[in-house]
Amino acid sequence: MVGIAKPNLGLEEKEAVSKVIDSGIIACGSVVKDFENAFAGFIGASSGIATTSGTTALEVAIRAAKLGKGDKILTTPFSFIASTNSIIYTGATPVFADIDEESFNISPEQIELKMQKEPDIKALLIVHLFGNPCNMDKIMPLVKKYNLILIEDCAQSHGTSWNGKKAGSFGDVSAFSFYPTKNMTTGEGGAVLSSNPDFAQRARMLINHGMQVRYYHDIVGYNYRMTNIAAAIGLCQLNKLPAMNENRIKNARYYNEKINNPLIKLPKHNEGHVYHQYTIQIENGKRDAFTKYLEEHKIGYGVFYPLSIPEQKCYENMKFEIKYPVTDSVKNKVVSIPVHPLLTQPELDEVVNVINKFKA
Numbered sequence: 600m601v602g603i604a605k606p607n608l609g610l611e612e613k614e615a616v617s618k619v620i621d622s623g624i625i626a627c628g629s630v631v632k633d634f635e636n637a638f639a640g641f642i643g644a645s646s647g648i649a650t651t652s653g654t655t656a657l658e659v660a661i662r663a664a665k666l667g668k669g670d671k672i673l674t675t676p677f678s679f680i681a682s683t684n685s686i687i688y689t690g691a692t693p694v695f696a697d698i699d700e701e702s703f704n705i706s707p708e709q710i711e712l713k714m715q716k717e718p719d720i721k722a723l724l725i726v727h728l729f730g731n732p733c734n735m736d737k738i739m740p741l742v743k744k745y746n747l748i749l750i751e752d753c754a755q756s757h758g759t760s761w762n763g764k765k766a767g768s769f770g771d772v773s774a775f776s777f778y779p780t781k782n783m784t785t786g787e788g789g790a791v792l793s794s795n796p797d798f799a800q801r802a803r804m805l806i807n808h809g810m811q812v813r814y815y816h817d818i819v820g821y822n823y824r825m826t827n828i829a830a831a832i833g834l835c836q837l838n839k840l841p842a843m844n845e846n847r848i849k850n851a852r853y854y855n856e857k858i859n860n861p862l863i864k865l866p867k868h869n870e871g872h873v874y875h876q877y878t879i880q881i882e883n884g885k886r887d888a889f890t891k892y893l894e895e896h897k898i899g900y901g902v903f904y905p906l907s908i909p910e911q912k913c914y915e916n917m918k919f920e921i922k923y924p925v926t927d928s929v930k931n932k933v934v935s936i937p938v939h940p941l942l943t944q945p946e947l948d949e950v951v952n953v954i955n956k957f958k959a
């Protein structure tokens with residue numbers, strides 16, 4: 600079986616966790632502080648606030664930017680549900696713009712159309728999906744033109760860059776996830792990054808019951824604090840991240856070179872892509888036959904995502920517009936295949952051979 604994801608944890612992490620346990624300070628302490636500083640420094644933001652998950656990081660990011668009830672936030676219909684759920688938790692209203700066919704990311708042209716139709720939209724929440732950067736040369740001028748607050752969902756884009764600048768350093772505020780299947784992990788965990796001191800301070804308060812001074816609660820917050828145990832793992836993972844991403848890119852390039860089945864459309868290599876997923880497209884109607892074939896040949900895969908966000912059952916009562924032609928076409932064709940950094944050469948070759956032999 601070639602698995603779709605495999606966390607890369609070893610002796611380094613075990614020793615770091617042991618050290619925290621021996622220290623007796625296992626909840627939020629100096630190791631979390633070190634991890635926050637190291638991670639924010641790596642991405643290129645002034646402040647980092649570690650949280651319990653990518654989902655809580657997103658919620659805090661939105662609230663740190665003072666968005667909530669009555670505010671419309673424009674986002675992508677093609678992502679993990681947390682991108683939109685986090686908007687809903689804050690009381691804000693999600694609005695969607697369709698994606699670009701090539702990158703699977705929110706389309707700058709569709710953002711512009713939506714802004715012309717609904718100029719009261721206050722913020723833009725982008726997702727660098729599968730580790731592929733959004734086109735920031737097109738998005739930043741729109742952010743400026745329409746005076747939008749920019750939030751980046753970087754749950755799949757640790758180390759992704761656009762023109763050498765890292766995802767998570769463009770927005771007013773950004774959110775990362777350290778779930779085990781992501782490019783780096785802390786077990787569960789997340790981080791909010793911001794270079795806006797006001798937003799960073801608010802995020803810091805929100806994750807810790809609205810406190811700055813102990814037992815003086817200025818705003819209603821949460822307990823979304825990361826533990827020292829998780830942060831210790833995070834520091835090790837951050838050290839390994841550049842090499843792990845290089846392996847992902849190398850694996851993706853190998854597939855691009857070797858997979859040559861005419862039924863399959865490969866992702867175009869994009870500078871700055873870190874291949875959280877390597878996502879191919881199988882012509883409409885043959886996707887389910889293909890995934891069944893992968894199962895028979897013991898190749899792990901994922902369908903990210905089979906439904907658009909606005910059409911999910913949980914949003915039935917929200918009366919979202921549910922027609923997004925590009926998303927609706929792509930969601931029926933996508934399959935993500937193993938690209939994780941621990942794949943061996945025989946495994947890569949097995950994936951290539953199996954896929955090249957697929958017949959409709």
Ligand SMILES: *Cc1c(COP(=O)(O)O)cnc(C)c1O
Binds near residue numbers: 653655678682754755
């Ligand atoms: C994983 C993910 C999240 C949520 O992160 P969790 O740590 O699982 O809460 C949010 N957005 C996207 C795009 C994700 O892939």
